[in-house]
Amino acid sequence: MRRLKVFTSLVKDSLDVTTQGSKKYHLWMAFLTFVMLVGMYCYSVQLEFGLSATGMTDRVSWGLYISNFTFLVGVAAAAVMLVMPTYVLKDIDFKQAVLIGEGLAVAALIMCLAFVVADMGGPSVLWHMIPGIGVFNFPNSMLTWDVIVLNGYLFLNISIPFYILFRRYQGKTPDPKIYVPGAILSVFWAVAIHLVTAFLYQGLQARPFWNNALLGPRFLASAFAAGPALIILVLAIIRNFTEFKIEDKTIKKIGMIVAVAAQINLIMLVSELFKEFYAPTHHSESAYYLFFGLQGKTALLPWIWTAIPLNVLATIILTFGKLRNNLNVLYFACFILFVAIWIEKGFGLIVPGFIPGPYGKIAEYTPTGIEIGVTIGIWALGAFIFTILAKTAIKIETGRLQFKGK
Amino acid sequence: MSDNKKWFSLNLSSPKKQSTGSCGCGKTSGGCGSHANDQISDEDFDAAVDAAIGDERKKDGFDQVFDVQMDRRTAFRKLTASLLIGAGAVSTSCSVTTGEDAKEKAQIDWEEQFKGNYKLMTDKERNATVERLVRSYQLRKEKTITMSSQNAEEDVLFGYAFNISKCQGYMDCVSACVEENNQDRNSQMEYIRIHEMKDGKGFKFDDADDNYYHEVPAEGHFYMGTQCFHCDNPPCVDVCPVQATWREDDGLVVIDYDWCVGCRYCMAACPYDGRRFNWSTPKVPEEEVNKNQHYLGNRMRKKGVMEKCTFCVQRSRAGKNPACVEACPTGARIFGNLLDPDSTIRWVLENKKVFRLKEDLGTEPKFWYFMD
Numbered sequence: 001m002r003r004l005k006v007f008t009s010l011v012k013d014s015l016d017v018t019t020q021g022s023k024k025y026h027l028w029m030a031f032l033t034f035v036m037l038v039g040m041y042c043y044s045v046q047l048e049f050g051l052s053a054t055g056m057t058d059r060v061s062w063g064l065y066i067s068n069f070t071f072l073v074g075v076a077a078a079a080v081m082l083v084m085p086t087y088v089l090k091d092i093d094f095k096q097a098v099l100i101g102e103g104l105a106v107a108a109l110i111m112c113l114a115f116v117v118a119d120m121g122g123p124s125v126l127w128h129m130i131p132g133i134g135v136f137n138f139p140n141s142m143l144t145w146d147v148i149v150l151n152g153y154l155f156l157n158i159s160i161p162f163y164i165l166f167r168r169y170q171g172k173t174p175d176p177k178i179y180v181p182g183a184i185l186s187v188f189w190a191v192a193i194h195l196v197t198a199f200l201y202q203g204l205q206a207r208p209f210w211n212n213a214l215l216g217p218r219f220l221a222s223a224f225a226a227g228p229a230l231i232i233l234v235l236a237i238i239r240n241f242t243e244f245k246i247e248d249k250t251i252k253k254i255g256m257i258v259a260v261a262a263q264i265n266l267i268m269l270v271s272e273l274f275k276e277f278y279a280p281t282h283h284s285e286s287a288y289y290l291f292f293g294l295q296g297k298t299a300l301l302p303w304i305w306t307a308i309p310l311n312v313l314a315t316i317i318l319t320f321g322k323l324r325n326n327l328n329v330l331y332f333a334c335f336i337l338f339v340a341i342w343i344e345k346g347f348g349l350i351v352p353g354f355i356p357g358p359y360g361k362i363a364e365y366t367p368t369g370i371e372i373g374v375t376i377g378i379w380a381l382g383a384f385i386f387t388i389l390a391k392t393a394i395k396i397e398t399g400r401l402q403f404k405g406k
Numbered sequence: 407m408s409d410n411k412k413w414f415s416l417n418l419s420s421p422k423k424q425s426t427g428s429c430g431c432g433k434t435s436g437g438c439g440s441h442a443n444d445q446i447s448d449e450d451f452d453a454a455v456d457a458a459i460g461d462e463r464k465k466d467g468f469d470q471v472f473d474v475q476m477d478r479r480t481a482f483r484k485l486t487a488s489l490l491i492g493a494g495a496v497s498t499s500c501s502v503t504t505g506e507d508a509k510e511k512a513q514i515d516w517e518e519q520f521k522g523n524y525k526l527m528t529d530k531e532r533n534a535t536v537e538r539l540v541r542s543y544q545l546r547k548e549k550t551i552t553m554s555s556q557n558a559e560e561d562v563l564f565g566y567a568f569n570i571s572k573c574q575g576y577m578d579c580v581s582a583c584v585e586e587n588n589q590d591r592n593s594q595m596e597y598i599r600i601h602e603m604k605d606g607k608g609f610k611f612d613d614a615d616d617n618y619y620h621e622v623p624a625e626g627h628f629y630m631g632t633q634c635f636h637c638d639n640p641p642c643v644d645v646c647p648v649q650a651t652w653r654e655d656d657g658l659v660v661i662d663y664d665w666c667v668g669c670r671y672c673m674a675a676c677p678y679d680g681r682r683f684n685w686s687t688p689k690v691p692e693e694e695v696n697k698n699q700h701y702l703g704n705r706m707r708k709k710g711v712m713e714k715c716t717f718c719v720q721r722s723r724a725g726k727n728p729a730c731v732e733a734c735p736t737g738a739r740i741f742g743n744l745l746d747p748d749s750t751i752r753w754v755l756e757n758k759k760v761f762r763l764k765e766d767l768g769t770e771p772k773f774w775y776f777m778d
Contacts, residue, residue, distance in 0.1 A: 050685055051683070051710065052685035057685070058681075061670045119670075121667065121669070121670070121709070121711055122711060125664075128650070128665055128667055129648055129667060135648050136648070137647050137649045141645050141646055141647045142645065200671075203645075204675050205677060205768070206674070206677035206678075206767070353674070354674075358679040359599070359611040
């Protein structure tokens with residue numbers, strides 16, 4: 001009964017926290033709400049007219065939604081980069097950052113689920129996929145594996161921080177015996193969510209561009225570069241706008257993680273490019289389309305030739321300790337790396353998988369306004385959720401928010 | 407032997423028992439050295455299946471949904487989901503001001519929304535859903551359709567052969583298919599693609615034109631048709647998260663349009679461009695609707711679901727040729743039962759130099775090409 005009382009009080013208090021704040025905060029939340037409403041309007045149009053409101057066709061049947069889904073799974077997986085040293089290796093530096101990382105993971109996962117639902121042709125029959133009520137094609141379909149690991153990861157990333165914050169809220173110290181096993185589990189789980197998502201594509205013999213043993217490892221490397229890069233940027237913002245203390249040391253350490261992951265990612269990219277272009281086969285056509293265009297169809301060229309230089313530049317900056325340890329340079333490198341990987345692992349990965357088609361037909365894909373509206377709306381939803389989570393967590397962590405009643 | 411094969415292979419000699427006891431040597435009793443004693447018999451297999459999923463086997467579609475053991479949480483989740491969708495239906499069916507027809511419509515919609523997967527239904531349930539769909543069409547359009555739920559017959563495995571020398575690219579097959587299968591006229595959905603290839607270049611699909619609008623046969627070109635190949639080892643079936651698509655016992659790969667959630671994973675998995683998606687609500691002018699339908703075949707689809715060639719299941723299971731075969735003016739298309747040694751298709755397979763597309767993928771299409 002007491003727990004229930006504390007919980008109700010926590011909910012009330014966090015509602016207070018999230019509805020009060022500076023003018024900037026209110027403007028930010030109003031802006032996000034507006035974008036979300038626009039996204040919802042776009043989605044209602046899509047519901048009415050069907051997926052023909054998007055740029056997808058029978059030739060390119062996955063687009064912006066699935067691209068963003070793939071990328072965000074990586075961001076969610078990256079929370080583990082902070083969990084591991086903090087809870088398992090007892091590196092105290094990361095402790096402040098870890099709650100932020102896990103909040104980011106929760107927001108990213110909710111965005112993932114939203115993107116998948118937005119991509120469905122029949123959202124009203126999605127209950128067919130719920131095990132027990134519907135028919136769950138486990139273990140044959142990798143999509144069912146993905147449903148399991150994503151929801152499991154979401155549960156882990158909600159329950160661990162919730163337990164810690166719940167204890168802190170009551171002025172108690174969290175018991176490591178309870179949360180450390182969960183944290184260790186989530187370390188393995190994070191690798192699983194990303195590997196399983198890669199297998200979703202990797203297992204399709206119909207699409208040579210994806211049917212490639214390096215896809216899974218490359219997913220992991222790019223995720224562990226892009227995710228912590230985003231966390232660094234978020235920490236920088238939080239440091240600026242709140243009284244939450246994050247030491248330079250913490251940010252620099254995460255920067256090192258980003259550097260190593262970006263280097264590995266670049267090595268794998270070189271390996272892939274070598275395989276595709278040294279002895280090109282019929283199966284290299286998708287890569288040719290992506291990097292050079294085929295038969296005058298060049299829609300992806302500007303994107304990929306933005307992504308590759310940014311990727312290389314960021315990796316070079318991050319490699320040199322002197323540059324990396326200058327925080328402003330680090331933020332810049334993290335930002336361009338994030339953008340580069342979003343392009344490369346988003347539609348730079350999904351769209352060429354369909355081009356050329358199974359019989360060599362080259363039909364290009366351009367997202368429509370509706371599709372872009374829904375996508376931006378879902379990103380705003382993620383930012384909204386993250387802001388709420390982070391604001392409450394910071395208040396509790398700094399000891400400003402505590403259970404008063406007895 | 408069939409247990410430790412390195413890859414899947416289509417077995418025409420004893421396909422019926424392939425999964426349960428026989429081996430690739432074609433004999434049904436010992437002698438080839440690979441009949442181990444520990445192979446389980448058909449009865450044991452059935453018993454084991456019954457023990458494992460016995461309930462599910464006997465359940466009809468409605469029970470699949472409603473007669474499940476569930477805890478409070480799932481019940482609650484289910485209730486909220488159904489509440490949203492059913493609210494409209496309930497308000498009409500409970501209202502005193504709406505007519506009998508509207509009530510019946512709402513009742514049908516409700517039952518259709520929450521029916522189970524056709525693949526797991528009993529014959530009785532299959533008939534029930536077919537009756538509901540026929541009645542629903544009657545109520546809405548005041549026209550009567552016939553819809554079949556005929557199951558696969560014993561000792562039938564459908565196969566298809568395409569004579570590249572004969573095809574002239576007239577595309578009569580394409581229009582016959584569209585008319586027969588009630589495909590969306592707005593988006594001009596077509597299951598069959600005819601690829602116009604240049605003589606002397608071989609099968610170069612990338613240079614081929616599958617969307618031509620000129621007089622055929624064009625000088626210096628030859629033609630080749632593709633559609634769903636009804637693979638014996640179909641990649642699209644494995645990837646479906648809800649088992650809305652499956653391989654029937656007579657080899658047809660079919661879709662339950664009402665169970666499909668529209669994720670399009672099967673489309674990404676198909677190496678043959680065999681699947682189509684309803685990007686918007688399919689439209690067929692009322693007078694052009696083919697009223698001779700099959701649940702798994704040409705019945706009306708809705709937006710947001712997959713569909714594909716079914717070798718015209720409504721015709722092939724009634725002993726007729728698919729519409730494309732019948733419409734072809736050159737006789738380039740041959741269809742039949744692969745298990746019948748006297749069928750034309752078997753003659754073609756045995757006497758012509760046949761080949762299939764992308765055999766290296768191990769999908770075992772039941773669609774062969776040959777030349778005179």
